[in-house]
Amino acid sequence: MENTNMSPSSPLPSIVAPTAPDSAIPARDGPMQAAAANSPSGPDTQAAAPKKLSGAELKKLKQAEKAAKRAAKKSEATPPPIQQPGEQPGKQKRQLQPQQEHGGSKSAGQASSLKISAKSTQASRRASVSAPAPAAPPSGPKKRVGLFGHLYGNARRHTIENAPKEVHPSVLALGLQMSSYEVCGSTARCVGMLQAFKSVIKSYTTPQGTSLARHLTAHHLSPQIEFLKACRPISISMGNSIRFLKDQIIKIDPSVPEPIAKRTLVAAIDTFLHERISAADTVIAQAASARILPGETILTFAKSSLVLKTLLAAHNAGTSFNVIVLDSKPLFEGRRMAKDLAAAGIPTQYMPISAASHAVAEANRIFLGAHAMMANGRLFSRVGTAIVAMHAHEHDVPVIVCCQSVKFTDRVALDSIVGNEVAPADELLGYIGGGPAREQLLKTWTETPGLQVLNILYDVTPAEYVKLVVTEYGSLPPSSVPAVLRILETAQLGM
Amino acid sequence: MPGAMNSATPDLPYFLKALKSRDVEPCIELLADLLKRRQIRTPRLCALATTHLLRRVLADFRGANADELLLRIRSVGRRLIAATPREMVVGNMVRRVLALIREVAEGAILGSDRSVSDEGLDGDSERDGDSEAEKQESRNHSPVRHRPNLSSGISTFSPLKHGATEPASMVPPKAEGELPGTYTPLPIRPSLQTALTQVSTIAPTAQQMFGLFTQPEIDDDPSGVDSPALQSVKSSGRPENFTEVPLKDIKAEVLESVREILDELESVDQEIALYALDHIHADEIILTYTASLTVQNFLLTAARKRKFTVIHVEGYPNESASTVTTIFGGRPQEFNEELELADEPFKPLTAAGITVIMIPDAAVFALMSRVNKVILATHTVLANGGLVAAAGAGNIVKAAKVHQTPVVVLSGVYKLSPIYPFDNDELIEWGDAGVVERYSDQEIVQKLKVFNPLYDYITPDLIDLYITNLGGHAPSYLYKIVMDHYDIKDVNLED
Structure with a gap:
C-alpha cells in the first residue's frame, strides 16, 4: 500500500526534497512568497475559515480540545478518534478539505506545487485512511512489541480531522505529506518544515497585549510543531532547526515593529536553509564526489538526497562509475534513488537488502546518507544501513557518510532500541496485493x-564501521562528531 | 508429457502419481523437467522426488551385476543434477543410493569371501542408527589411528572406509565394529593441496594420488597403486568393482535401504525437533528466518514445555510470502498436505502461546543485540561446515557474529552435501528479478539492472552449531557425517 502511495507521488518528494535546493527552495518559495505577497490574503484565509465553519466551530473546538487531551494521555484512547472518520466525521472531512484547498489555492495563487501536493496528499490520505482505518485497532497495547514499548507514541495522524485551528494550512499539508512518507527523509522534512514555518510567520499577527518574541514561540509555533509531531515524530534535523528558529525569535527585541520582525525571521530562515542545507549540500557533494574514482562501483542504501547529489556531481564531473542501490521493505526509497541515477545515465543496479553480502563484495566504496550523527560517532540512519556497513567493514570496503551538520546531535546512542521510531506495523503487511488479501492479513x-509486527524506521551503525563523515566543515572520522558540535555551538553563540 | 495435465501445475504429488503409472524413462524425463522449471522446489521435496525416482529406477533395472547398476544410477543422477545443479540434495540422494549399493555389494562379496562375513555384512548394511552413528564410527576406526593431525577439510576426502547409510534404521547399532583387524594405519597422508584439488576433478596430481576416486567406475586404475592410502584401502578389503556381484543378490536389500532413506526423509523434522528442549530455555528471544517446516517443528516442540519469544524475519522478496503464511497460518507455502505425515495438523507458533514478532529483513541488525539465539533453516550444508541458505541469511548470521549471538542451524542429514565449496559464487542461484521490481515499470525495466540472488553462502566460522537428525555437531565435525553417508568415489558423478 505504501508502495502504491509512493510511486505516483514519487515526483513530489523531489519537488519538496532539496535535491537541488537552489531550484527546489525557490520552487517551494513560490507559493509561500505568493502567500506573503497576498499577505492580506493570509488573514483572509484565516478569517474565511472560521466564517465557513462558524456553524461547526464550537463543536470543532471542543473536539480539538478533547483530541489534545487524548493526545496527552495514552494512545489506548486513539482508536476512537480514528474510528470516527469512518462515520460521523465523514461530513467534517468534506467540510474541512475544501477549506484547506481554498486556503491553499488562495494563498498559493497560480503556483501549483503546493496545490498539487495538497491534492495528492488528499488522494493518498484517502487511500491511506481507507486502508489503515481498519488496522487502527491492532495498535493497541497487545500488538506492541514489548522491547519497543517505550517508542509507541500516539497513533500517527493521517487526517486533518480535529487539528487545532491555529495550525497553518501549509503545515497541515506538510504534516500529512510526512505521515504518508510523501515528504520523507531528514533533509526534505527539515526543509519542508522551515518553508512552512516561513508562511506561518508571514501570516502571523501578534495579538494585543503581547510581544512577538513571547507569543509566537509559545502560542503560535508550538501548535504547528505539535501537529507535525503528531503526524510523524520529528527528525533530529527538524529539532535542530526548531531550536535555531526559537533562538531567533527570542532574540527579537519587543520594540521592533512586527512587519520588520517577521521579515527578519523569514530572512533568518532563508539564511539557515541556504547555509546549513543547500550550500552545505553543494560543498559536501563536491567533497564526497572527489572520492569516487573512475571505474569504481559505488554502493548505496535506500535514498539519500545528499548521496544522490554526490553521485550526480561525480557523474557530471565526468567520472564513470557504477552504482548499486540496495533497498528494503516497506518504504522502497531506493527505487526512487535508482531511477534518478539511471535517468542521469549512471549504470545502476538495484537489489534487495537480502543481497547485501553479494552487493558489498562487488563494491569499491559505500556512500550512505544519515538521519543523524550521534555524538558518540554512531550513525543513525534508515533501518538496514547497519547491515550494509557491517558487510562493508567485513570486506574492508570504506564506508563514507554524507551528512550536513544540521543532522548532528549531542545525543548518544548505543543500540537501535532505546531511541528509534516505530512506524505503523500494517505498512509491512501492505505489499500483499492490497485488497482482500491484505484485509485478511490485517484481520x-x-x-x-x-x-x-514490528516496523522500526532506523538503526544505529557502530562508529567503527564508518570510515569517513563528509560534512560542510570537512571530511572527518566519526569520532570527530563532538568536535563539529563544538564548532556549531560556538558559531551559534557568535551569531 | 507434463503438458498432458496442464490444468493443474505439476508438483511433487503429480510426479509421484506419474511414477506409479508411467515407464521409468518418461519419469526421469518428467522429474528433470519439473526440477528444471523449479516446479519441484525446496530441498525436502527435491530429495523426496529424487529418492522415489531412484527407487523406481532400481526396481526396474534389468542388468547383470552391481557395477551396471551403479553406472545406471550415476547416469540418472547426472541428468537430474544437470536439471538443477544448485539443488544439492538431488546429488546427495543420488550419492547416498550409490553408497548404499556399494555397501550392499561389498557385503555380498565379503559374505562370500570371508569368514567374518556375517559381521561385516551386518555392520555394513545396518549399522548407524540415529545418533549412534558417530559413536560407533569412532569405535570402528579410532580417529587417533586414522586421522593424525589433519584439518577437517582434508579429512573429508581421506580414503577411510565409509560407514553405512541408513540413519533412520530401526536396527540397533552393532556393538562390534566391522572387520576390526582389517585396517592398517595409514602410513602417509596426502598433502592438503592434493586432497583439496582432488575434488575439483581437474588436478593431475590428484589423479595420481587418488586416481581411484576420480575414476570411480569399475576400476583397473593402475596409477592408484602408488598411493599408500589406496593400498591401505585395498588391504582393508574394499573391492574395487562389483562386476562379479549379481544384481539379484543385492537388489532386494538395496530397495529396502532406499525405503529407509525415504522413511528418514519423512521423519527427519520430528527427529530434529526431539533436540529442541536441549537448546531453548525459558523466556528466550529466538530469531529465525524463512519459512521452514524443520524450524517450525523444532520451535513448536519447545513451545510445549517452554515460553519464549520468536522474532521471525521476513525476507523480501523471495521468502516474504511463505514467511507471512507461516507466521499467520502456520504452514509454509510449499506445504503440501499429501506429503505431510505428521499426525497433528500444523499450527502457527502463536497458537502454541508463543509471541511471534515479524520484522522486515532490514531490521535484523537493529534487533540482534536483544536476540539470544538465531535458529536457521538451510538450503544445503556443505562438507566444510559452511552452508547455502536463503539470501538474507548472510546478513543475519554476520549480525549475529558481530553481536556474539549463537547461530544454530537445523538441517536433516539429507541436506548435507559432500561437495566442497571452492567457488562460492557458483553455489548461488539468481532468481527472477521481476519479484524485486515489476516488469511493468518501464523506467526500471529499461534503465536499471535488477538482481535477485536466491542464496547466500555462509562460511563455517559464522555457525556455532548444527543440529541434524543425528544430534548436535560443531561445523568442524560435519566432514565425518559426510563420510558416514557417502562414498568418496561418488563425490564426482561426472564420467
Whole structure:
C-alpha cells in the first residue's frame, strides 16, 4: 500500500526534497512568497475559515480540545478518534478539505506545487485512511512489541480531522505529506518544515497585549510543531532547526515593529536553509564526489538526497562509475534513488537488502546518507544501513557518510532500541496485493494473540564501521562528531 | 508429457502419481523437467522426488551385476543434477543410493569371501542408527589411528572406509565394529593441496594420488597403486568393482535401504525437533528466518514445555510470502498436505502461546543485540561446515557474529552435501528479478539492472552449531557425517 502511495507521488518528494535546493527552495518559495505577497490574503484565509465553519466551530473546538487531551494521555484512547472518520466525521472531512484547498489555492495563487501536493496528499490520505482505518485497532497495547514499548507514541495522524485551528494550512499539508512518507527523509522534512514555518510567520499577527518574541514561540509555533509531531515524530534535523528558529525569535527585541520582525525571521530562515542545507549540500557533494574514482562501483542504501547529489556531481564531473542501490521493505526509497541515477545515465543496479553480502563484495566504496550523527560517532540512519556497513567493514570496503551538520546531535546512542521510531506495523503487511488479501492479513493479525509486527524506521551503525563523515566543515572520522558540535555551538553563540 | 495435465501445475504429488503409472524413462524425463522449471522446489521435496525416482529406477533395472547398476544410477543422477545443479540434495540422494549399493555389494562379496562375513555384512548394511552413528564410527576406526593431525577439510576426502547409510534404521547399532583387524594405519597422508584439488576433478596430481576416486567406475586404475592410502584401502578389503556381484543378490536389500532413506526423509523434522528442549530455555528471544517446516517443528516442540519469544524475519522478496503464511497460518507455502505425515495438523507458533514478532529483513541488525539465539533453516550444508541458505541469511548470521549471538542451524542429514565449496559464487542461484521490481515499470525495466540472488553462502566460522537428525555437531565435525553417508568415489558423478 505504501508502495502504491509512493510511486505516483514519487515526483513530489523531489519537488519538496532539496535535491537541488537552489531550484527546489525557490520552487517551494513560490507559493509561500505568493502567500506573503497576498499577505492580506493570509488573514483572509484565516478569517474565511472560521466564517465557513462558524456553524461547526464550537463543536470543532471542543473536539480539538478533547483530541489534545487524548493526545496527552495514552494512545489506548486513539482508536476512537480514528474510528470516527469512518462515520460521523465523514461530513467534517468534506467540510474541512475544501477549506484547506481554498486556503491553499488562495494563498498559493497560480503556483501549483503546493496545490498539487495538497491534492495528492488528499488522494493518498484517502487511500491511506481507507486502508489503515481498519488496522487502527491492532495498535493497541497487545500488538506492541514489548522491547519497543517505550517508542509507541500516539497513533500517527493521517487526517486533518480535529487539528487545532491555529495550525497553518501549509503545515497541515506538510504534516500529512510526512505521515504518508510523501515528504520523507531528514533533509526534505527539515526543509519542508522551515518553508512552512516561513508562511506561518508571514501570516502571523501578534495579538494585543503581547510581544512577538513571547507569543509566537509559545502560542503560535508550538501548535504547528505539535501537529507535525503528531503526524510523524520529528527528525533530529527538524529539532535542530526548531531550536535555531526559537533562538531567533527570542532574540527579537519587543520594540521592533512586527512587519520588520517577521521579515527578519523569514530572512533568518532563508539564511539557515541556504547555509546549513543547500550550500552545505553543494560543498559536501563536491567533497564526497572527489572520492569516487573512475571505474569504481559505488554502493548505496535506500535514498539519500545528499548521496544522490554526490553521485550526480561525480557523474557530471565526468567520472564513470557504477552504482548499486540496495533497498528494503516497506518504504522502497531506493527505487526512487535508482531511477534518478539511471535517468542521469549512471549504470545502476538495484537489489534487495537480502543481497547485501553479494552487493558489498562487488563494491569499491559505500556512500550512505544519515538521519543523524550521534555524538558518540554512531550513525543513525534508515533501518538496514547497519547491515550494509557491517558487510562493508567485513570486506574492508570504506564506508563514507554524507551528512550536513544540521543532522548532528549531542545525543548518544548505543543500540537501535532505546531511541528509534516505530512506524505503523500494517505498512509491512501492505505489499500483499492490497485488497482482500491484505484485509485478511490485517484481520488475522488483529485477532491472533501473540502475533506482533514490528516496523522500526532506523538503526544505529557502530562508529567503527564508518570510515569517513563528509560534512560542510570537512571530511572527518566519526569520532570527530563532538568536535563539529563544538564548532556549531560556538558559531551559534557568535551569531 | 507434463503438458498432458496442464490444468493443474505439476508438483511433487503429480510426479509421484506419474511414477506409479508411467515407464521409468518418461519419469526421469518428467522429474528433470519439473526440477528444471523449479516446479519441484525446496530441498525436502527435491530429495523426496529424487529418492522415489531412484527407487523406481532400481526396481526396474534389468542388468547383470552391481557395477551396471551403479553406472545406471550415476547416469540418472547426472541428468537430474544437470536439471538443477544448485539443488544439492538431488546429488546427495543420488550419492547416498550409490553408497548404499556399494555397501550392499561389498557385503555380498565379503559374505562370500570371508569368514567374518556375517559381521561385516551386518555392520555394513545396518549399522548407524540415529545418533549412534558417530559413536560407533569412532569405535570402528579410532580417529587417533586414522586421522593424525589433519584439518577437517582434508579429512573429508581421506580414503577411510565409509560407514553405512541408513540413519533412520530401526536396527540397533552393532556393538562390534566391522572387520576390526582389517585396517592398517595409514602410513602417509596426502598433502592438503592434493586432497583439496582432488575434488575439483581437474588436478593431475590428484589423479595420481587418488586416481581411484576420480575414476570411480569399475576400476583397473593402475596409477592408484602408488598411493599408500589406496593400498591401505585395498588391504582393508574394499573391492574395487562389483562386476562379479549379481544384481539379484543385492537388489532386494538395496530397495529396502532406499525405503529407509525415504522413511528418514519423512521423519527427519520430528527427529530434529526431539533436540529442541536441549537448546531453548525459558523466556528466550529466538530469531529465525524463512519459512521452514524443520524450524517450525523444532520451535513448536519447545513451545510445549517452554515460553519464549520468536522474532521471525521476513525476507523480501523471495521468502516474504511463505514467511507471512507461516507466521499467520502456520504452514509454509510449499506445504503440501499429501506429503505431510505428521499426525497433528500444523499450527502457527502463536497458537502454541508463543509471541511471534515479524520484522522486515532490514531490521535484523537493529534487533540482534536483544536476540539470544538465531535458529536457521538451510538450503544445503556443505562438507566444510559452511552452508547455502536463503539470501538474507548472510546478513543475519554476520549480525549475529558481530553481536556474539549463537547461530544454530537445523538441517536433516539429507541436506548435507559432500561437495566442497571452492567457488562460492557458483553455489548461488539468481532468481527472477521481476519479484524485486515489476516488469511493468518501464523506467526500471529499461534503465536499471535488477538482481535477485536466491542464496547466500555462509562460511563455517559464522555457525556455532548444527543440529541434524543425528544430534548436535560443531561445523568442524560435519566432514565425518559426510563420510558416514557417502562414498568418496561418488563425490564426482561426472564420467
